[in-house]
Amino acid sequence: MTLSQLLNWRLHLLVVVVSLASEWIGILKLPLGPGTLLLLPLFYAFILGVLLNPHLFSGTKRFLPESVSQAATPLILISIMPFIARFGATIGPAIDQIISAGPALVLQELGNLGTMLVALPVAVILLKMGREAIGATYSIAREPNIAIISDKYGLKGPEGIGVMGVYVVGTMFGTLWFALMAGYLASMDLFDPRALAMACGVGSGSMVAACSGALAGAVPDLADDLLAFAGASNLLTYATGLYVSLFIALPVAEWLYARLGGRTRAASSVGAMATDDAQSPPAEERPEQDLGKTAGVLAVACLVGWIVNTINGASLSAALPGMIILYAMTLIGLMITRFAPFYLPGVAWVSLVSIVMTLPFFPGSAWMVEQLASVNFLAIVTPVLAYAGLALSRREFTMFRQTGWKLIVVSLLVFTGTYVGSAAVAQLLL
Numbered sequence: 001m002t003l004s005q006l007l008n009w010r011l012h013l014l015v016v017v018v019s020l021a022s023e024w025i026g027i028l029k030l031p032l033g034p035g036t037l038l039l040l041p042l043f044y045a046f047i048l049g050v051l052l053n054p055h056l057f058s059g060t061k062r063f064l065p066e067s068v069s070q071a072a073t074p075l076i077l078i079s080i081m082p083f084i085a086r087f088g089a090t091i092g093p094a095i096d097q098i099i100s101a102g103p104a105l106v107l108q109e110l111g112n113l114g115t116m117l118v119a120l121p122v123a124v125i126l127l128k129m130g131r132e133a134i135g136a137t138y139s140i141a142r143e144p145n146i147a148i149i150s151d152k153y154g155l156k157g158p159e160g161i162g163v164m165g166v167y168v169v170g171t172m173f174g175t176l177w178f179a180l181m182a183g184y185l186a187s188m189d190l191f192d193p194r195a196l197a198m199a200c201g202v203g204s205g206s207m208v209a210a211c212s213g214a215l216a217g218a219v220p221d222l223a224d225d226l227l228a229f230a231g232a233s234n235l236l237t238y239a240t241g242l243y244v245s246l247f248i249a250l251p252v253a254e255w256l257y258a259r260l261g262g263r264t265r266a267a268s269s270v271g272a273m274a275t276d277d278a279q280s281p282p283a284e285e286r287p288e289q290d291l292g293k294t295a296g297v298l299a300v301a302c303l304v305g306w307i308v309n310t311i312n313g314a315s316l317s318a319a320l321p322g323m324i325i326l327y328a329m330t331l332i333g334l335m336i337t338r339f340a341p342f343y344l345p346g347v348a349w350v351s352l353v354s355i356v357m358t359l360p361f362f363p364g365s366a367w368m369v370e371q372l373a374s375v376n377f378l379a380i381v382t383p384v385l386a387y388a389g390l391a392l393s394r395r396e397f398t399m400f401r402q403t404g405w406k407l408i409v410v411s412l413l414v415f416t417g418t419y420v421g422s423a424a425v426a427q428l429l430l
Contacts, residue, residue, distance in 0.1 A: 006071055006074060006075065006293070006296075006297045006300075007296070007297065007300060008067070008068055008071045010064065010068050011068045011071050011072055011075070011387075011390070012300055012303075012304055014052065014064070014068075014386075014390070015049075015072075015304055015383050015386045015387055015390070016304055016307055016308065016383070018045055018048045018049060018052070018386045019041075019045055019304070019308040019382045019383045019386050020307070020308055020311060021044070021048070022041040022042075022044035022045040022048065022382055022386075023041045023308055023311035023312050023379055023382060024311055025041065025044055026041065026312070027039065027040055027041070040378070041312075041378070041379075041382050042143075042378065042381060042382055042385045043168065043385075045382045045383070045385040045386040045389065046164075046167075046168065046385040046386070046388060046389045047389065048386065048389065049385065049386045049387070049388065049389020049390045049391075050389040050390075050392060051389075052064060052389070052390060053069060053389060053390055053392050054066050054068070054069055055069060055392060055393055055394045055397060056392075056397060068390070069390055069391060069392070069393065070391075070393075072387045072388075072390040072391035073154075073155070073156060073391040074287075074297070075297065075301060075387045075391070076150055076155050076384060076387050076388050076391055077147075077150045077151060077154075077155075077287060077346075078287050078294060078297050078298055078301050079301035079304070079305070079383055079384045079387055080143070080146070080147045080150060080347075080381065080384045081147075081287070081298065081301075081330040081333070081334070081346065081347070081350050082298075082301065082302055082305060082323075082326040082327065082329075082330055082380055083143060083147070083380050083381040083384065084144065084147055084242075084330075084347050084350045084351050084354075085326045085329040085330050085333070085350050085351070085353070085354040086326055086354070086372065086375060086377055086380060087143075087144060087242075087351065087354070087377075088329075088350070088351040088352070088353070088354030088355045088358070089326075089329075089354045089355075089357075089358045089368070089369065089372050090377070091354075091355050091358075092354070092355045092356065092357070092358030092359045092360075092362070092365065092369075093358055093359075093360065093365075093369050095359060095360070096360075107425060107429055110244065110248075110425055111199065111418075111421035111422030111423065111424060111425035111426065113248070113249055113252065113421060114417035114418055114420060114421020114422070114424075115137055115138065115139060115140060115249070115414045115417045115418045115421070116137040116138055116249065116252065116253045116256060116417070117256075117417060117421070118413050118414075118416060118417030118420075118421075119136070119137040119410050119413035119414045119417055120133060120134075120137040120253060120256055120257065120260065121260060122409070122410065122413055123136060123137055123406070123410045123413075124257060124260040124261070125260060125261075127406045127409065127410070129162075129406055129410070130158055131157070131158040131159055131162075131257070132158040132159065132161045132162035132165070132407075133162060133257065133410070134158075134159050134162060134250075134253050134254060134257050135149050135153070135158070135159035135160060135161065135162030135163035135164075135166075136162030136163060136165060136166045136407060136410050136411070136414065137162075137166075137253060137410060137413075137414055138245065138249045138250050138252075138253035139163075139245045139249055139250075139414075140166075140170065140174075140202050140414060140415065140418050141163045141164075141166035141167045141170055141411075141414070142167070142170070142202070143381050143384075144241065144242045144245070144347070145163060145245055146163055146164065146167060146384075147347045148242070148245055148246050148250065148345065148347055149162075149163045151286075151345045151346055151347045152250070152345060155388060155391065156391070156393065162407070164388065165407035165411070166407060166410065166411045166414055169407060169408055169411035169412075170207075170411060170415065174207050174415060177412060177415050177416075178200070178202070178207045178210050178211040178214075178415065178419060179210040179211060179213065179214040180214075181211075181415075181416065181419050181420075182196055182200065182210075182211045182212075182214040182215045182218070182419075183214040183215070183217070183218050185420075185423070186214075186215055186218035186219055187218060191423050191424075191427050192426075192427055192430055193215060193218075193219045193222055193226055194222075194225065194226065194229050194426070194430060195423045195424075195426035195427040195430055196215055196226075196423050197212060197215055197225075197226040197227070197229035197230045197233070198229050198230070198233040198422065198423070198426040199211075199233070199418075199419050199420075199422035199423035199426060200212045200215065200230040200233060200234070200419075201230055201231075201232070201233025201234035201236065201237045201422075202234070202237060202418060202419070202422075208230055208231075208233075208234045211230065211419075212226060212227050212230035212231075215230070242347070242348070242351055243348070246345065246347075246348060286346070287334055287346055288334045288335075288337040288338040288346055289338075291331075291334060291335060291338060294331075294334060295331060298327060298330060298331065299327065301383070302323050302326065302327045304383045305323065305375075305379070305380035305383055306319060306320070306323045308379055308380065308382055308383055309323075309374075309375055309376050309379045309380060311379065312376050312378075312379050313374060313375055313376030313379045314374035314375070314376075318374045319374040319375050321371040321374075322371040322372045322373070322374045322375040323375060325368050325371055325372060326354075326372070326375065326380075329350065329353050329354045329357060330350050332353050333346060333349040333350030333351070333352070333353040333354075334346050334349070334350065336349045336353070337349045358372075
């Protein structure tokens, strides 16, 4: 796809409008039984993107041609890179806390492998799902996990459908589900409350808040300690979760999927769906393959994030240095991806670059951390989900219709496996 097609003004203007509206609505808290359902701007942006997608309603094509939807596809991966840089920049300044946290906090991250051990067999054997089961079950499907799938497989294929499906379910019901699990398990006295608190650190701010809050209410005498353990665990999940997912969880999911007999089923199911769309989608071009074109598109993506950040972040002038820093970190990471003698995905290199550049001993790190504080952590990922909603093709809508209810079942199993698996590992290490 040419640079002019990627810089389609209709696409980026629509994403800005959708993202600004989503950020303006903010977080909605809906009381539901013993918990609260939290709806985040990321969720609105994705839903609005889907509703405006020309492949969903024929009337939308009058003002939004299908070419705009096609141009949104490569923007997903490129626009998520600054978020990954911002994500890594939270780890560097806290490196001392991470080192001193102890083995229990570090190794409990391996308990997140419970996501696939519980959910993948059900998805493949009972629900007869194809390769969308890999994207749906290898992680809890938060933003960094979406980035990994986008970088390795693209979000146009079944793996992307799987991770996005679990993301949407998690956005809608994840906080409530974690709060209910935490309170219920605390009342059963099966786990040390500290182990349950460590398991709350799943990499989602809303989920960890709901989970730790429920534990504090269930065991009020230990409330302060439990909140501290949950916070430290969440920090470590940000530090290690990306790499555990990339180098352990995803390869194990691929291996287990093949052992469960999913390979043949995947080929037939994906092939059948591809015929609904006349042909399989073309392979996505990786951002590091054409750094010149990527630099231009990345600049537009950062511009969009910079504007959207004004609602819940900082003013344009205050956030400008931070966005420039994220742009530079991302480009450096992609350049290393392109010329390194061995291959790591771009998301890993971008994350490593941002970690190193914000370590306390790195020259100018204190100033960079101060500037990055003006860039809202989640505001710059809201446009990514708008691009993702607009990028869905007829093929993806067909897959959603065929597997939607299954993804809800699998999502709840993923959340349960993640929490119980992490709590069990933490319990053993304590």
